[in-house]
C-alpha cells in the first residue's frame with residue numbers, strides 16, 4: 549500500500565550491497581510487509597474515528613493534529629499513517645485547510661496545533677506561510693509545532709526563505725523524526741543548527757525498530773548525536789501495529805531495557821520518554837522502566853540506575 553519514495557540525498561546514504569543496513573531497511577520494502585499478525589490494522593490509533601473533518605485529528609483536549617498533506621519526502625516502511633500517505637487522495641488544497649482553520653477558530657480550548665501529514669515541509673514556502681500565519685492569528689492557539697522528517701532526509705530544504713517564514717510565527721517547535729545515527733551527517737547538522745539558530749526548539753522523535761535501532765549502543769549514539777546537533781531526544785515510540793509491521797516490532801521489555809541502559813549512564817538530556825500509543829485513540833502512555841519497587845511504611849523502596857536497591861523517606865504517602 550505504501551509507495552516507495554526516497555530523496556536522492558537519502559539514497560546516497562543507503563548501501564546498495566547490504567540489504568540489512570539499518571537505514572536501508574527503513575526505506576526499501578520487503579515481502580515481510582505482506583504478512584499480518586496480532587492486533588495489526590490500518591488505523592491502529594483510531595485517528596479516523598477522532599477526525600471531525602478531513603485533515604484534522606482531535607484526540608486530546610487542548611491540541612489537534614493538522615494533517616496538511618499526504619506527501620512525504622521519503623516513505624518510512626513502518627509509518628503509522630501508511631493507510632493514507634502517498635496515496636494522492638488527500639491533496640493539499642486551501643479549501644480543506646480553510647475548513648480545518650475554521651474548526652480550530654471555533655474550538656477555543658485548542659492551544660497547541662501540530663502540523664503533520666505527510667510532511668508539512670514538502671509544501672512550497674508560500675503555502676506553508678499561508679497556513680502558519682493564519683494559525684498564528686488565532687488568539688487561543690499558543691503553540692505551533694511541525695512534525696517532520698525533512699531535516700533528516702532533505703536537509704537542503706532548510707533554506708533562508710523557509711527560516712524567514714518560521715521565525716515570524718514563534719513560539720514554534722519542531723519534532724524531527726530520526727531513526728539511526730547514520731542519519732546525522734554534516735548536512736543534517738547544518739540543517740538542525742540553522743533551525744536552532746532561528747530560535748526553534750528541536751525535539752527528536754524515534755520509532756523503536758527491530759534490527760535498526762533496538763540496540764542500546766546504537767540508541768546511545770543516536771541520542772548523543774542528536775544533542776550535538778541541538779535536538780533533544782523527546783519521544784521513543786513503540787512501533788505502532790500497522791499492517792505488515794511485525795518484522796519491525798520489538799517487545800516493550802526490549803524498549804525498557806534500552807531506556808534503562810541510558811538513564812544514569814549518560815546525560816539525562818539524552819534519555820527520551822518511551823511511549824506506547826494505545827489502540828482506538830486511547831492516547832500515548834509512557835511505558836519506561838519503573839524504578840519504584842514498593843512502599844515500606846514511610847519509605848519508598850527504589851532501584852537506582854546501577855540496579856542497587858535504595859530507600860527514600862516519603863512519609864506523606866504512607867497509609868499510617
Ligand code: SF4
Pocket residue numbers: 619620621622623624626627628629630633665666667696697725
Ligand atoms: S515521514 Fe512521517 S508521515 Fe512520512 S512516511 Fe515517514 S513516518 Fe510516515
